Amino acid sequence: MIQVKNLTKIYKTTVKGSSFFSDLFNRKYKEVVALDKVSFEIAGNELVGFIGPNGAGKTTTLKILAGILYPTSGQVNVLDYFPFDKKRSFLKQIAFVMGQRNQLLWDLPALDTFQLNKEIYEVSDDRYHQIVDELTSLLNAENLVEKPVKTLSLGERMKMELIATLIHNPKLIFFDEPTIGLDLFSQEIIREFIKKYQKQYRATIMLTSHYMEDVKRLAKRIIVINKGKILYDGNLKEIVQKYSSTKLVTVVLESKIDQIKLSSIGNIISYVFPKVSYKIDRHLIPEKIDLINRLLPYMDLTIEEEPIEEIIKKLFSGKK
Amino acid sequence: MLNTIRYYLRLYLLFTKFAYRTVLQARLGILFFMGAKLVRFAFFFFFILIIFGRKSNFGGYTFNQAILFYLTFNVIDTAAQVLFREVYRFRPMVLSGTFDLILLKPHHPFIRILLGGGDILDLSLLFPYLLLALFFAFKITSITFLSLASYFILIGNGLLIATSFHIIVLALGILTTEVDHTIMIYRDMTIMGRFPFDIYKEPLRGVFTFIIPIGIMMSFPPYALFGLLSPFSYLLSFVISSLLFFGSLKLWDYALKKYQSWGG
Amino acid sequence: MKKYFAIFSLTVKEYFVYRLNFILWRVRVFINLLILFFLWSSVFEKNPQFGSYSKDSMLSYIIYANIISNFVLGTRTPEIAGYINDGKIINDLLKPVSFFTYYFTRDLADKAVNMFFFFFELALIVLLFHPNIHLPKNIFFGIIFLINGVLISYFANLLLSFIGFWTTEVWSPRFLFMMLLFFVTGSYFPLDLLPAPIFYLLSLTPFPYFFYLPSFLSCGFL
Numbered sequence: 164m165i166q167v168k169n170l171t172k173i174y175k176t177t178v179k180g181s182s183f184f185s186d187l188f189n190r191k192y193k194e195v196v197a198l199d200k201v202s203f204e205i206a207g208n209e210l211v212g213f214i215g216p217n218g219a220g221k222t223t224t225l226k227i228l229a230g231i232l233y234p235t236s237g238q239v240n241v242l243d244y245f246p247f248d249k250k251r252s253f254l255k256q257i258a259f260v261m262g263q264r265n266q267l268l269w270d271l272p273a274l275d276t277f278q279l280n281k282e283i284y285e286v287s288d289d290r291y292h293q294i295v296d297e298l299t300s301l302l303n304a305e306n307l308v309e310k311p312v313k314t315l316s317l318g319e320r321m322k323m324e325l326i327a328t329l330i331h332n333p334k335l336i337f338f339d340e341p342t343i344g345l346d347l348f349s350q351e352i353i354r355e356f357i358k359k360y361q362k363q364y365r366a367t368i369m370l371t372s373h374y375m376e377d378v379k380r381l382a383k384r385i386i387v388i389n390k391g392k393i394l395y396d397g398n399l400k401e402i403v404q405k406y407s408s409t410k411l412v413t414v415v416l417e418s419k420i421d422q423i424k425l426s427s428i429g430n431i432i433s434y435v436f437p438k439v440s441y442k443i444d445r446h447l448i449p450e451k452i453d454l455i456n457r458l459l460p461y462m463d464l465t466i467e468e469e470p471i472e473e474i475i476k477k478l479f480s481g482k483k
Numbered sequence: 484m485l486n487t488i489r490y491y492l493r494l495y496l497l498f499t500k501f502a503y504r505t506v507l508q509a510r511l512g513i514l515f516f517m518g519a520k521l522v523r524f525a526f527f528f529f530f531i532l533i534i535f536g537r538k539s540n541f542g543g544y545t546f547n548q549a550i551l552f553y554l555t556f557n558v559i560d561t562a563a564q565v566l567f568r569e570v571y572r573f574r575p576m577v578l579s580g581t582f583d584l585i586l587l588k589p590h591h592p593f594i595r596i597l598l599g600g601g602d603i604l605d606l607s608l609l610f611p612y613l614l615l616a617l618f619f620a621f622k623i624t625s626i627t628f629l630s631l632a633s634y635f636i637l638i639g640n641g642l643l644i645a646t647s648f649h650i651i652v653l654a655l656g657i658l659t660t661e662v663d664h665t666i667m668i669y670r671d672m673t674i675m676g677r678f679p680f681d682i683y684k685e686p687l688r689g690v691f692t693f694i695i696p697i698g699i700m701m702s703f704p705p706y707a708l709f710g711l712l713s714p715f716s717y718l719l720s721f722v723i724s725s726l727l728f729f730g731s732l733k734l735w736d737y738a739l740k741k742y743q744s745w746g747g
Numbered sequence: 748m749k750k751y752f753a754i755f756s757l758t759v760k761e762y763f764v765y766r767l768n769f770i771l772w773r774v775r776v777f778i779n780l781l782i783l784f785f786l787w788s789s790v791f792e793k794n795p796q797f798g799s800y801s802k803d804s805m806l807s808y809i810i811y812a813n814i815i816s817n818f819v820l821g822t823r824t825p826e827i828a829g830y831i832n833d834g835k836i837i838n839d840l841l842k843p844v845s846f847f848t849y850y851f852t853r854d855l856a857d858k859a860v861n862m863f864f865f866f867f868e869l870a871l872i873v874l875l876f877h878p879n880i881h882l883p884k885n886i887f888f889g890i891i892f893l894i895n896g897v898l899i900s901y902f903a904n905l906l907l908s909f910i911g912f913w914t915t916e917v918w919s920p921r922f923l924f925m926m927l928l929f930f931v932t933g934s935y936f937p938l939d940l941l942p943a944p945i946f947y948l949l950s951l952t953p954f955p956y957f958f959y960l961p962s963f964l965s966c967g968f969l
Contacts, residue, residue, distance in 0.1 A: 229587060261583070270505055511919070523926045523929070548782065666772055
């Protein structure tokens with residue numbers, strides 16, 4: 164469905180000079196490499212999480228795939244179209260949900276925007292009513308569609324935005340930071356919705372976020388990008404095994420132990436009596452557990468994987 | 484083909500309906516705007532009246548002819564505003580990122596950013612201007628059916644030039660981050676067309692006739708009506724407007740490639 | 748005193764942030780002047796006299812009227828209406844500067860920038876048209892009425908902006924005001940060319956005192 168090969172995007176911006184005249188006659192340009200020979204492929208019925216810090220190139224990638232931005236070089240093929248051509252048949256199959264930005268007509272009820280999109284995407288009457296009913300019940304939003312958009316809360320508006328964007332039942336959906344700025348409750352609702360939608364309609368979804376929670380809950384496959392380069396493309400579970408060299412060992416102590424003794428076991432991450440957490444190298448686990456058994460009187464001991472957030476952070480800072 | 488026309492017509496009506504509903508929410512504002520436009524119209528009308536009242540003139544034209552230049556300007560300018568009001572709202576759309584959402588839609592963006600949101604209120608001014616123009620046109624004894632027909636054809640040509648200018652404004656709205664009032668430059672240049680272009684001397688007249696064809700846009704229709712236009716000038720006006728139109732479309736395509744989608 | 752200088756220079760700096768925008772603004776002012784000159788030159792082509800004006804006295808009037816109108820009309824007050832609407836006005840009210848003085852200083856900065864560049868544009872026009880400019884005769888009274896005009900303009904503009912306290916419809920009344928101003932202030936033609944009854948009625952409004960009077964005086968017609 165999506166094939167990207169050696170995609171490069173370079174932004175050229177003017178740098179403000181020091182004086183009035185230098186700006187006019189001697190403009191200086193700054194080139195920012197947003198994407199650097201990015202390649203990946205996505206098949207149908209996949210939900211892919213696209214993660215990276217701010218400025219990594221996530222949004223740029225999505226916008227090129229949706230036809231908004233023109234690639235500097237490389238090949239982009241989405242649904243067998245070159246997206247920038249913006250062919251009508253191409254655009255009718257995709258949708259793009261941008262967090263914090265909406266297409267809802269402000270002064271009018273959301274229903275008016277739905278009907279506008281129905282006309283724009285040429286959705287048949289039957290299909291339209293069916294989709295609106297299905298989506299409003301999935302989101303529990305039947306009572307919201309007739310209220311003027313400006314009277315809705317941010318979370319409610321996001322629900323209406325989702326329905327408006329999906330009226331035409333697209334095959335391919337881009338979600339760019341869909342939960343940003345929302346309260347935890349609304350974030351949960353959006354995540355649930357995306358999960359159910361993908362299952363029910365078998366759409367291909369590309370989701371960007373810098374909330375790990377979004378990605379953990381929704382995506383099996385993730386693509387990690389930083390500074391325009393792909394750092395990892397594969398299964399979420401595998402990334403832990405591949406890149407994590409440490410485990411988190413938490414011990415609940417029975418009685419207070421001397422600090423020096425505690426430190427002798429290993430690298431302490433946190434210590435608030437009675438809980439002490441260590442970061443221990445995988446290979447050393449058996450040895451360290453043995454040490455803990457001998458030296459520390461404990462009530463409970465847990466061994467966990469390094470949190471994914473930490474792994475990703477390591478990827479971003481270039482460690483392995 | 485017919486389906487496409489019907490599709491865009493339906494969308495045009497929808498966008499205009501929504502724009503109208505939004506505008507209607509500010510009723511007092513409408514009153515002030517209409518009042519202001521009428522005031523402006525009346526003042527220039529009286530200005531020309533005063534000039535001619537003192538047995539003077541400009542460009543050697545009679546009073547009826549001078550008024551016709553002025554009215555033609557109003558017809559074309561108002562028609563352009565009826566059609567292209569949405570262009571004035573384009574910059575905020577680019578800055579906020581709403582423009583992305585429009586690019587994603589399967590219709591051509593122009594139906595939304597160029598034509599969507601036509602100004603119905605200005606339409607109510609257009610008809611009186613048109614009627615007044617016809618009134619003064621018929622007072623001029625030398626007009627024939629042919630000259631009247633060519634008058635309207637050249638008004639259409641003027642609107643084509645206006646369309647091109649507005650497309651250029653849209654393209655500039657994407658290409659430069661610095662110019663917030665590109666459309667105001669267009670307005671300030673077109674007001675040169677309030678009076679017969681004869682009053683301007685070379686090289687200004689040449690620049691504004693051939694390069695930035697305000698002269699063709701505003702003054703050629705009255706010239707045609709008075710029988711002052713040579714066949715060569717007719718040809719020239721169509722060639723220049725076509726060149727400008729296709730040039731503006733090319734500029735738009737270029738602008739889209741350079742679009743960097745800030746905002747959000 | 749130092750703080751007013753700071754406000755002044757900061758306002759001036761604001762103009763140069765967007766260079767292209769600034770240049771285009773000046774081009775627009777220039778074109779406006781150009782149209783006026785071409786218009787009146789054309790009128791005087793056939794007749795050497797228009798009312799009580801010769802070509803030179805008319806063009807002199809136009810020059811003075813536009814110098815004065817550019818000076819008097821230069822203002823930053825329209826932004827106040829927007830600030831009232833979105834609440835940013837609170838920032839200005841909380842400052843240890845008198846609100847009126849603050850904005851008057853900003854206006855002075857606007858006028859200064861306007862005047863500085865206007866003289867270059869005017870010089871260009873004079874070069875192109877070679878009018879014989881009548882030297883101002885009554886500078887003293889001209890200046891007094893000029894100061895008066897500036898104050899009238901400032902407070903009228905403030906009044907318009909304060910509409911923002913009652914409604915979000917701030918642009919339309921200002922637009923109407925600008926349209927009225929365009930003519931009744933005499934920047935397009937000297938007001939004494941109007942038929943007598945209309946001229947009399949107009950004299951009862953504050954409009955002519957914006958700048959028709961200062962220019963008229965400068966030309967020495969009083």
